[in-house]
Amino acid sequence: xxxxxxxxxxxxxxxxxxxxxxxxxxxxxxxxxxxxxxxxxxxxxxxxxxxxxxxxxxxxxxxxxxxxxxxxxxxxxxxxxxxxxxxxxxxxxxxxxxxxxxxxxxxxxxxxxxxxxxxxxxxxxxxxxxxxxxxxxxxxxxxxxxxxxxxxxxxxxxxxxxxxxxxxxxxxxxxxxxxxxxxxxxxxxxxxxxxxxxxxxxxxxxxxxxxxxxxxxxxxxxxxxxxxxxxxxxxxxxxxxxxxxxxxxxxxxxxxxxxxxxxxxxxxxxxxxxxxxxxxxxxxxxxxxxxxxxxxxxxxxxxxxxxxxxxxxxxxxxxxxxxxxxxxxxxxxxxxxxxxxxxxxxxxxxxxxxxxxxxxxxxxxxxxxxxxxxxxxxxxxxxxxxxxxxxxxxxxxxxxxxx
Numbered sequence: 001x002x003x004x005x006x007x008x009x010x011x012x013x014x015x016x017x018x019x020x021x022x023x024x025x026x027x028x029x030x031x032x033x034x035x036x037x038x039x040x041x042x043x044x045x046x047x048x049x050x051x052x053x054x055x056x057x058x059x060x061x062x063x064x065x066x067x068x069x070x071x072x073x074x075x076x077x078x079x080x081x082x083x084x085x086x087x088x089x090x091x092x093x094x095x096x097x098x099x100x101x102x103x104x105x106x107x108x109x110x111x112x113x114x115x116x117x118x119x120x121x122x123x124x125x126x127x128x129x130x131x132x133x134x135x136x137x138x139x140x141x142x143x144x145x146x147x148x149x150x151x152x153x154x155x156x157x158x159x160x161x162x163x164x165x166x167x168x169x170x171x172x173x174x175x176x177x178x179x180x181x182x183x184x185x186x187x188x189x190x191x192x193x194x195x196x197x198x199x200x201x202x203x204x205x206x207x208x209x210x211x212x213x214x215x216x217x218x219x220x221x222x223x224x225x226x227x228x229x230x231x232x233x234x235x236x237x238x239x240x241x242x243x244x245x246x247x248x249x250x251x252x253x254x255x256x257x258x259x260x261x262x263x264x265x266x267x268x269x270x271x272x273x274x275x276x277x278x279x280x281x282x283x284x285x286x287x288x289x290x291x292x293x294x295x296x297x298x299x300x301x302x303x304x305x306x307x308x309x310x311x312x313x314x315x316x317x318x319x320x321x322x323x324x325x326x327x328x329x330x331x332x333x334x335x336x337x338x339x340x341x342x343x344x345x346x347x348x349x350x351x352x353x354x355x356x357x358x359x360x361x362x363x364x365x366x367x368x369x370x371x372x373x374x375x376x377x378x379x380x381x382x383x384x385x386x387x388x389x390x391x392x393x394x395x396x397x398x399x400x401x402x403x
Contacts, residue, residue, distance in 0.1 A: 051109035059237035183207030233262035
């Protein structure tokens with residue numbers, strides 16, 4: 001790729017919330033790529049991951065896909081595990097303080113992170129580091145000197161803090177440390193490029209760049225990725241809303257969940273999750289718009305591509321065949337009743353609410369008999385939260401579209 005093609009690929013799927021800022025970051029990225037080419041050295045690129053839980057879903061992998069693009073272009077990528085930032089907890093996307101984890105909890109969660117990340121990243125080209133390596137050595141005086149580069153007003157202007165302030169909800173002092181700690185990560189690694197979601201805009205563009213400049217380094221280029229919607233196509237993918245696509249549940253399950261994503265969200269998924277370049281995506285969208293490609297077939301291409309990333313081509317092909325066999329060769333009606341999923345509902349609640357069973361006992365019996373399926377996958381627990389929207393089949397002939 002020439003430099004312009006590289007910039008186009010690396011800026012694909014980014015979201016700065018401000019067009020001028022996006023143009024500025026594009027220009028700085030172009031400048032860095034040209035300088036790296038001239039000096040014949042790779043750019044230092046990183047993204048940080050706080051191990052606040054053990055399993056990753058598709059939304060967590062968006063920044064990893066961007067890191068992989070940098071790897072494929074020959075740059076040096078660091079997968080930074082936030083062993084110290086996780087102790088504080090990032091307040092960026094939260095309307096209340098995160099619980100403070102113990103070092104033992106963080107260490108346990110971190111064990112699975114890197115292995116899951118290598119489904120996207122090139123293991124041989126990835127550096128794994130822990131930010132406790134440098135953050136644990138900071139003294140109180142160091143923290144004061146870092147803090148003097150920011151004002152309280154800057155923090156209170158952040159949307160999540162300002163909303164809590166307006167509601168009279170507490171903002172704890174330790175939450176303001178997070179941006180300083182993440183900014184110092186960039187300094188410690190002399191970072192050229194930092195990748196992160198749009199909820200990290202302040203931490204990257206304000207804190208990281210400002211601290212680097214204050215400490216005599218050239219401010220990094222922030223590659224700010226968009227946020228992946230969940231299987232509902234609207235809300236951010238999150239365990240709390242039950243709209244996630246886990247990456248550790250098998251190829252068939254991953255493929256089926258991707259096929260349940262609304263057509264309206266396909267463009268976002270293609271730009272954020274697939275390996276396709278901007279021209280590949282533009283062609284698919286053009287073909288769908290002209291009628292040359294059916295939206296269902298476009299979604300199947302997308303589902304196969306994403307499944308292949310995590311499970312390989314053979315398993316992706318098998319998952320597609322299983323899906324076609326289940327949904328396109330069986331007698332699934334084109335028209336079926338719809339049911340609106342309510343927050344907190346269990347599998348049994350939905351079966352009863354959709355009038356697909358006469359009683360809780362009958363619903364549980366059907367589940368035990370493997371007679372309840374969501375997008376072709378058997379549901380095994382009636383008391384579990386309903387996994388995600390999709391086509392619910394109870395028995396052989398009863399179907400409902402759960403929205």
